Amino acid sequence: MGLREKILDSRLYRDFIQRKATGALRTYYDVPPADPDRSVRETEFIALDLETTGLDPKKAEIVSLGWVIIRQLAVDFSSCEHILVRPSKELSESSVVVHRIFDSDVADAPNIEAALEHLLPQMAGRVLISHHAPIELGFLGQACKRCFGAPLQIPTVDTLVLALRDIRRSGEPMKAGALRLDTLRRNHNLPPFRAHNALSDAIAASGLFLAQIAKRDPKGELELDRILR
Amino acid sequence: MSIELEEIAEFLKEHHPFDLLPDAEINALPKRLQARYFRAGTKVLSPEQQCLHLYIIRTGGTETRDPNGQLLARLSEGECFGVRAMYQNGRAANNITTLEDSLCYLLPEKDFHDLTGKYPQFSYFFSQMGGDRLRSGMQLLESRDDDQLKLMTVKVSDLIARDLVSIDKSASILEAGQLMSKERVSCLLITEGDDGVAGIMTDRDLRNRVIAKGRSYDEPVTAIMTEKPISISPDQYAFDALLTMTRNNIRHLPVMKDGKAVGMITTNNLLARQSLSAVYMAGRIGKLTDPEEMAKVIALVPELLSHLIEAGATSHNAGHIVTTLSDAATARLLQLAEEEIGPPPVPYVWMAGGSQGRQEQTALSDQDNCLIIDDAYDAGQHGAYFKKLADYVCDGLHKVGYVYCPGDMMAKIDEWRQPARTWQQYFNKWIEQPEPKSLMLCSVWFDLRPVHGTKSLFDDLHRMIVSKAKDNRIFQAYMVGNALTHHVPLGFFKNFVMIRGGEHDKTLDLKHNGVVPIVDLARIHALANGVEAVNTYERLNAVKAFPSISNQGASDLLDAFEFVSITRLKHQVRQIRRGEKPDNFLQPESLSAFERSHLKDAFSVIKNLQSALEHAFGKSGT
Numbered sequence: 001m002g003l004r005e006k007i008l009d010s011r012l013y014r015d016f017i018q019r020k021a022t023g024a025l026r027t028y029y030d031v032p033p034a035d036p037d038r039s040v041r042e043t044e045f046i047a048l049d050l051e052t053t054g055l056d057p058k059k060a061e062i063v064s065l066g067w068v069i070i071r072q073l074a075v076d077f078s079s080c081e082h083i084l085v086r087p088s089k090e091l092s093e094s095s096v097v098v099h100r101i102f103d104s105d106v107a108d109a110p111n112i113e114a115a116l117e118h119l120l121p122q123m124a125g126r127v128l129i130s131h132h133a134p135i136e137l138g139f140l141g142q143a144c145k146r147c148f149g150a151p152l153q154i155p156t157v158d159t160l161v162l163a164l165r166d167i168r169r170s171g172e173p174m175k176a177g178a179l180r181l182d183t184l185r186r187n188h189n190l191p192p193f194r195a196h197n198a199l200s201d202a203i204a205a206s207g208l209f210l211a212q213i214a215k216r217d218p219k220g221e222l223e224l225d226r227i228l229r
Numbered sequence: 230m231s232i233e234l235e236e237i238a239e240f241l242k243e244h245h246p247f248d249l250l251p252d253a254e255i256n257a258l259p260k261r262l263q264a265r266y267f268r269a270g271t272k273v274l275s276p277e278q279q280c281l282h283l284y285i286i287r288t289g290g291t292e293t294r295d296p297n298g299q300l301l302a303r304l305s306e307g308e309c310f311g312v313r314a315m316y317q318n319g320r321a322a323n324n325i326t327t328l329e330d331s332l333c334y335l336l337p338e339k340d341f342h343d344l345t346g347k348y349p350q351f352s353y354f355f356s357q358m359g360g361d362r363l364r365s366g367m368q369l370l371e372s373r374d375d376d377q378l379k380l381m382t383v384k385v386s387d388l389i390a391r392d393l394v395s396i397d398k399s400a401s402i403l404e405a406g407q408l409m410s411k412e413r414v415s416c417l418l419i420t421e422g423d424d425g426v427a428g429i430m431t432d433r434d435l436r437n438r439v440i441a442k443g444r445s446y447d448e449p450v451t452a453i454m455t456e457k458p459i460s461i462s463p464d465q466y467a468f469d470a471l472l473t474m475t476r477n478n479i480r481h482l483p484v485m486k487d488g489k490a491v492g493m494i495t496t497n498n499l500l501a502r503q504s505l506s507a508v509y510m511a512g513r514i515g516k517l518t519d520p521e522e523m524a525k526v527i528a529l530v531p532e533l534l535s536h537l538i539e540a541g542a543t544s545h546n547a548g549h550i551v552t553t554l555s556d557a558a559t560a561r562l563l564q565l566a567e568e569e570i571g572p573p574p575v576p577y578v579w580m581a582g583g584s585q586g587r588q589e590q591t592a593l594s595d596q597d598n599c600l601i602i603d604d605a606y607d608a609g610q611h612g613a614y615f616k617k618l619a620d621y622v623c624d625g626l627h628k629v630g631y632v633y634c635p636g637d638m639m640a641k642i643d644e645w646r647q648p649a650r651t652w653q654q655y656f657n658k659w660i661e662q663p664e665p666k667s668l669m670l671c672s673v674w675f676d677l678r679p680v681h682g683t684k685s686l687f688d689d690l691h692r693m694i695v696s697k698a699k700d701n702r703i704f705q706a707y708m709v710g711n712a713l714t715h716h717v718p719l720g721f722f723k724n725f726v727m728i729r730g731g732e733h734d735k736t737l738d739l740k741h742n743g744v745v746p747i748v749d750l751a752r753i754h755a756l757a758n759g760v761e762a763v764n765t766y767e768r769l770n771a772v773k774a775f776p777s778i779s780n781q782g783a784s785d786l787l788d789a790f791e792f793v794s795i796t797r798l799k800h801q802v803r804q805i806r807r808g809e810k811p812d813n814f815l816q817p818e819s820l821s822a823f824e825r826s827h828l829k830d831a832f833s834v835i836k837n838l839q840s841a842l843e844h845a846f847g848k849s850g851t
Contacts, residue, residue: 207332
């Protein structure tokens with residue numbers, strides 16, 4: 001982790017941004033963050049994925065969110081949710097091609113502020129799991145800044161970073177596509193999944209996460225700190 | 230439902246027994262599941278460990294071992310473990326270890342019981358796997374050691390295993406449940422006043438009438454109990470208790486003496502004595518005088534067979550016990566015939582052939598029998614008597630439930646009711662001048678066993694058959710030719726070759742393509758080596774000592790015989806449970822992956838030993 005991330009993840013920075021936050025984000029910060037010294041088993045996680053109209057968080061917008069919660073190292077399917085988000089601008093053709101989400105689909109969907117009001121209580125006190133987390137953190141952070149006046153800080157496990165560490169540790173050369181979610185899942189004997197939407201990707205990442213933890217420490221007594229990004 | 234969860238539902242739909250659930254139920258399941266991941270070599274469950282979920286393997290595989298380390302099963306994708314825990318208050322029974330990295334879906338205990346309560350076929354699949362009735366092998370051994378004759382007198386009072394557990398009718402459901410859990414009983418007697426019985430309440434009532442209905446635990450037990458339960462007196466016989474329970478489809482029976490409850494017996498009490506009920510049934514047949522009445526007892530054979538198989542009996546045991554009852558009916562009918570038409574003018578012996586002769590009968594059997602009469606027999610003088618006798622018994626057996634042999638291999642046919650000297654000529658001809666067609670028909674006569682009468686009449690004949698068959702290579706070659714006409718249903722790539730079209734489309738005929746080929750193999754090796762036994766199990770054990778088959782080959786064949794036979798019996802038991810007529814046609818999909826691969830192994834053992842047979846004896850006549 002670089003110095004910048006270290007600062008952004010620090011307690012000091014959290015105290016600073018908490019004071020600026022309004023609305024649902026303020027309530028989010030009222031819940032203490034997950035304790036990095038606790039065991040992974042005792043920690044609750046939220047695996048999340050999102051789809052956007054583009055790649056740059058400053059210009060593009062979120063069109064859908066999917067998540068599922070992990071407790072006691074078990075993925076709880078009763079908790080999974082998938083919501084569409086109505087962007088402020090019309091959907092571009094290229095984005096429609098990628099996600100197959102049309103303007104008509106999102107016409108009645110909540111806007112990003114309402115979506116975050118639903119999502120943030122689910123994230124409070126939990127640890128975010130994402131495959132390539134900078135995307136999720138970037139988009140959610142931008143959205144929080146726009147809606148609630150402050151960025152988002154959340155302890156995060158990046159399954160891609162864990163995979164990268166595994167490959168480096170094994171000493172084998174990196175193969176093309178080795179860090180892709182489906183390749184990693186196959187290597188851990190997880191069932192193939194069809195990437196249709198944010199929720200399917202979130203569930204896929206949650207399974208990969210369980211496998212990565214089982215590989216490090218089957219009992220889950222590992223401290224959370226050791227796997228954060 | 231989201232698309233990702235649809236994938237889980239699709240997965241469940243592809244696997245037995247979830248495929249038995251209606252779509253609406255399956256689609257609601259994924260939301261109730263959890264996923265967990267285990268590295269290869271992880272011990273997921275160990276005996277007595279708390280286990281509040283049914284585990285469904287999504288990817289990977291596991292191994293089940295009993296507390297002594299004995300391997301019980303290897304499970305793969307789509308199969309379940311933790312089943313026993315579902316039936317014993319969430320305590321695991323066995324060790325489960327992953328063999329590969331595995332992802333499992335976990336179904337909560339409550340949801341499991343909701344489903345088993347609602348869908349009997351679904352429930353049946355699991356109860357067979359180790360739920361309701363499975364007993365430990367130890368108990369089975371104990372009951373085998375019992376002195377059967379002494380136990381013919383077992384009364385209901387002897388079956389009461391423990392003090393009665395009861396609760397006053399003012400108690401709440403919660404209190405009743407807590408008492409059941411503390412006392413570890415599956416059933417509670419609800420009392421009224423000092424001695425009165427208000428009703429009974431069972432595990433199943435808690436599941437079906439409380440949990441599934443979302444009823445409050447604070448309600449009184451009277452709201453869910455069964456009022457005025459059927460009961461039994463301690464002086465009645467265990468057999469009567471079994472009959473009462475099977476007729477009313479109940480599993481708990483209060484024992485009442487002079488209006489007071491003195492105990493409770495369950496199906497488990499009776500199952501521990503299951504092998505006995507055959508003795509009671511045989512005893513009862515011995516007292517009856519009317520074939521119609523005997524038919525009522527023989528009608529219980531399928532029920533007896535299901536209990537035996539579910540209690541873990543081997544096919545060898547089950548065949549023996551079921552055959553005991555046909556023997557009892559035969560002997561009783563002969564007694565009655567003699568009472569009616571007078572004592573025999575010359576000695577005779579009634580012989581059983583085919584599966585009755587081998588003591589390998591199952592739920593469906595026709596009759597194969599013949600009569601060997603003393604050489605003092607004179608057709609003119611005694612013919613009418615024996616014709617009457619044979620008609621009486623064959624017609625009686627038909628009424629009792631052992632239908633006429635379609636091949637007419639019965640004492641009622643003149644050809645098969647002959648003095649010993651004529652039988653000697655028959656066997657002489659079959660062995661010295663074999664013809665393939667007649668040999669095929671007569672194979673039932675090479676499995677003869679005396680049932681009733683002067684058994685020594687058979688001894689000389691038997692010695693002659695064994696010694697002639699042993700020395701005659703041409704006869705043996707013809708028998709081999711016959712044996713090889715029964716093909717094992719395995720294709721080149723070890724895939725099942727199933728029956729196509731017709732009534733039994735896509736099934737395997739476990740009798741003609743599984744059991745019969747082994748019976749044939751055992752018969753040839755036994756006859757060729759002068760072995761007198763007729764039971765397949767005994768024949769295979771005896772021929773181990775001879776060079777015509779390797780020791781390993783005979784052992785493999787014994788294992789294959791037991792596996793194919795037990796698979797066939799389990800299939801018949803499933804049909805009996807569903808109220809269908811038992812047959813021999815199995816759909817391979819109804820088996821678990823583990824059982825399927827075992828069945829393929831059994832078939833390839835048969836196939837290998839069939840070709841070894843051809844090498845050892847040559848083949849002729851096909």
